[in-house]
Amino acid sequence: MEFRGIIFISFLFLLLGVDSNAFPMNDLITKLPGQPHVNFRQFAGYIDVDENVVGRSLFYYFVEAEKDPMAQPLTIWLTGGPGCSSVGDGFGSVGPFIVTKDAHALQTNFFSWNKVSNLLFIDSPIGSGWSYSNTSSDYNNGDDSTNKILLSFMQKWYEKYPVFKSKDLYLAGSSFAGHFVPNLANALLDNNKESKQSKFNLKGLVEMINSSLYNEIKKECNVIDENNYFSNIKTTWSAKCKNLTYEANLAAFKTDAHNYSPQKLFDVFCAPCTENEQDLNLGKQVPKVSTEVDMCIPLRVQFYFNLPEVQKAFHGNRTNLSYRWKGCFTASFKYNEADKNLDMLPALQNLLQQSIPITIFSGDQDGIIPTMGTLQHLKKLAEELNINLTKEETWSFSNKEGGLKYEFGDLLKFLTVKGGNHHVTSSRPSQAFSIFKIFTINWMH
Template identity: 85%
Template sequence: MEFRGVIFVSFLIFQLGVNSNAFSMNDLISKLPGQPDVNFRQFAGYIDVDENVVGRSLFYYFVEAEKDPLTQPLTVWLTGGPGCSSVGDAFGSVGPFIVTKDAHGLQTNILSWNKVSNLLFIDSPIGSGWSYSNTSSDYNNGDDSTNKILLTFMQKWYEKYPVFKSKDLYLAGSSFAGHFVPNLANALLDDNKQSKQSKFNLKGLVLGNPMLRKKLDDIAKIDFFFSREMINSSLYNEIKKECNAIDENNYFSSIKTTWSTKCKNLVFEADLAAFKTDAHNYSPQKLFDVFRPPCAETEQDLNLGKQVPIVSTEVDMCHPLRVQFYFNLPEVQKAFHGNQTNLSYRWKGCFTANFKYNEADKDLDMLPALKNLLQLSVPITIFSGDQDGIIPIEGTLQHLEKLAEELNIKLTKKETWNFGTKFYEGGLKYEFGDLLKFLTVKGGNHHVTSSRPSQAFSIFTSFTIKWMH
């Protein structure tokens, strides 16, 4: 017994040692401008992602879990676009703070996912947020190059924070992260096979409104419009007849599917009819949230000291604008250890001038990547807002039914799901076998984590972390 006690004490000392030393204290954020006091630490900085080239770096923001970070899992959050900043997204969705009305300060996000997990936000690909390269060709991104760089980032981040290597790891993200997250998950599992050292302890994926089969999502928009009586049946039937170049069973991203001119014209006619507008006044932005008006304010309003409203019909439509303003304040950049190379462009939430992405990769079929993960027993939770016209629930459900069919998995449960202490109805839940869940979110737009944060938090805690234990 005495021998075991000595081992335990040594283990305890080792653990305490790890606790204080295993963090990159150079990257510790002392305090962000206008930030309320908190009891957890934040870190931010750059990770070089090439052995041979100095000056190819991804920027990250790491937030400890509110309680007992060393006993909590690590969740990586990747935002879509492609070309949007995950770090910026943290400040209007799942991170610990929300930018205030005047965009000069922060308020606590009571629904931050760091209540149940450590959070790591990565600006990826190169050219998103403060991630940069001194080689201009690195700004030409695609699925493969992005994935290679993310894998290198993860390996090097764990070298910087080794205590997290053994922790449960969840990969999460929204929109085009439907490509980034499954690709990274497969890369981590491949690396586990090749590496004799410690392994990535991947426990599951959680994806919001993910792009999985873009060409079909573009057409699913028509089903979405029709199911909500936004277009009439004759236009709907005409489009279904004319735009039938591909379906769920012959989705080949390698085949250049060119919609006929008539198909394109009919789809545009449907957009105008759905929003009761004309070509001059139509904005594709409306598709991200088909029932709420986009943010009407501008950065000029913030420069003049005006306050930008935080809520419009229960949803904060202006948070990206406030985040963009906040991240361009010099004192904010300094506190973040960001923009250390004085980039030639302003910080933007999405799509800096230098950023490019291979258009063909946007059409790639992500079902094989998901299929591989499910065959390796990795649980996947997908959630979608039912007011998203960009990647509508109609399309995502069809993709998942196709995926289940290929794996010979049956739909084992379809029911409403509830959230919160009063058990409000969240939407519909579909369970395919033991590993795949799809949840619709009532009233959620393309960004469920912003438009329905309570539901998103509940999905993460109840249907991701607790479900997978």
Template identity: 60%
Template sequence: MDNRIFLLGLFLFAFGGVNGFPMNDLIEKLPGQPNVTFRQFSGYIDIDGKAGRSLFYYFVEAEKDPMNLPLTIWLTGGPGCGSVGDGFLSVGPFITTANAHGLQRNPYSWIKVTNLLFIDSPIGAGWSYSNTSRDYEVGDDSTNKDLLTFILQWFEKHPNFKSRDLYLGGSSYAGHFIPNFANSLLDYNNNQSNSSKFNIKGLALGNPLLRNKLDTLAVYDFFWSRGMININLHQQILKECNGIDEDNYSNNATKWSEPCQQAMDKAEMAAFIVSSTNVAKARRFDVLRDPCDEKWEDLVLGKEVTKVSFEVDMCIPFRADFYFNIPEVQKAFHGNRTNLGYQWKGCFEKSGLKYSDADKDIDMLPALKKILQQSIPITIFSGDQDAIVPNFGTLNHMNKLAKDMNLNLTKDEAWNHENKGGGWMYSYDNLLNFMTVKGANHHVTFSKPSEALFIFTNIVLNQSQ
């Protein structure tokens, strides 16, 4: 009798979960991982069994007192980049070792102050997939519906976190994902009893794409302001690409005229002194630092691959790509159950994902406005070395949003971190914050992780308390 009870308990522990945790999703230990006291879980949420559509997730407990700290959902952009992989070069608990065969602790992980949930979204990003080909033709609406279905089912697996304070964060195209998701959760709340509402406390967005057409034009203003193109070329772009400003933005997709596109291409190549627009656009990610010299063969041989430039190891994303391709790593993650026919990459190019170009031009200020109207604070942080979504373009959007909502500029001042200048902060009625981050590229959480943790801890969390 005692043996049967023991076996039943073991079965429930392994397959049914204990105290609200799905123990079949528990990660025992990732290859090359240092010993830790916090738990990690990962696996699939089947959001449409008929279509065979599933989203992959990775959940990490806060390193101390996880039962009393908030939950933060992290989504990265692309669209099509995997949030789980992004967690291993930004806010997650680990980064790869120099030879990419193991992991080391991330001293600036946000698990110091919150539990973290990473979701590979949309379908085709990371290890998320569908058995139905049309599911790879996605956009903002379909992505958002999948995320809502996902989180409702995820909370069934992790009920302990359902009523927890909830923060939503992400970078780049998460400027679409996160506001849309937040509004879906708020709409859901309006139709639920108090016991089942999402307790959204704030949003944190890094270098978010908010008004694509204006963010595109801001790239060339950025080049000119930095002396990367001459005034004549800048004036040519202003002349050929005019007709859009903060007050006449529309959701209609804009096709740049041929003279406008030619001037843009010329400016791209002139800015980085290259003969290829593709090479130039890749350099937009960080105009201060040279990219990593990718040597996959060196990593295969166990050699170290690093490139430290202005205090940032630019090869961390490349090494994460390698680590996620190790079979033992995929097994430990409970990932890649479709056995991908191509290498895993942080941002896939071969998954078949086709994201709506028209949706990329949608104005996200109305979505942000709806969130702010419900007194949920939003903090946006933006690296000043980013030429993908330049920060002064985003500042123009914030000024526009504040004006439309009659929010007053209550702070316009430098902010410091560890006795050094961190950047500049603009706060509108202490509800909407915009912070530039000195020396950071398109991913603040990767290039300036200490500053990112400071912003999340001291601005995002404190603001909502």
């Protein structure tokens, strides 16, 4: 199983002698276009991740907590894809602002995670958002190269913001960040063992078809032993297997080949956004709300980030890229196909074996990474570690059912989010914030 989902990880840096006034004021954002007034500061810019390679830089956006930022933890947000912009994703999910319906301004996000934490968004890997390299081979990304660059970024970001070396650190991410976050967590632990210069107190991690068709798929697509999730063998699916799984998608979404859209996988029930940037150029409002989910947020974010005044305010696009900013998958971006199918449960097992608590949540309308598949593999992971399922119950949100909660011993929690799709933080932002606050920060303290 390739593991994807919402994942939280926390660290504590035990370093003394920090200058609390050390902030890179050249990266201070005066005000973003169309932004409402706020009392917290924002910073954005580039971190050169390798002093031996000129022009290898990751772009970041940092937001102070709403209240008393020096007393709050730091949360890093990574978006998946791979190849999507974490910075852009922040303007449709966990960041302090949401792009307005006409995409020319911003409005307050009442469920921003900076209500309880400082936030740092990193465009990673190279080629995502405004992160770039002058070396063309750097755009051939994979899990290992991404992890090494992220580790270097963190070390150099703390040189720029040394005050945060003494703060709790949470790592969070969605979708393919289910690769990035556990890998980075293990890299930080390994780095701590090697350098012995800083101490990381890792507190935890926060990530329909009929039976006859199912049996056909099991028979034809049986090259992987699901009980052996340590397998890293690259799989080649047969044509018959591919046809059966495509047929399964059509059955699951009650549609035919003519009307089927892969975008439906992100949300089983909501139709994808069909509007375009030309509508926004004409000054139209472009929302598409279905079951309380606005499916056109990514389109509006993409339009906003391509406004010249926005790029200037962000200190972004310093290389004047030859292509327009895209939320995901720029033309130059590449990612190792074998890495996309690597199983991440061994990385999670390694963290659990070091007594690191893990909380994962998943939308129950996600057709890409269905909740039941995730639950089955987590049960297998717990079984391998002799951890029992100790609690299975609903969890409450605003006096309503938020979803289902499974607890495996004291270390592993899995929550489903009722009505949430692949992007829980944008489809059910209030529930996602509640999980972050109650089941992550409060639980780990």
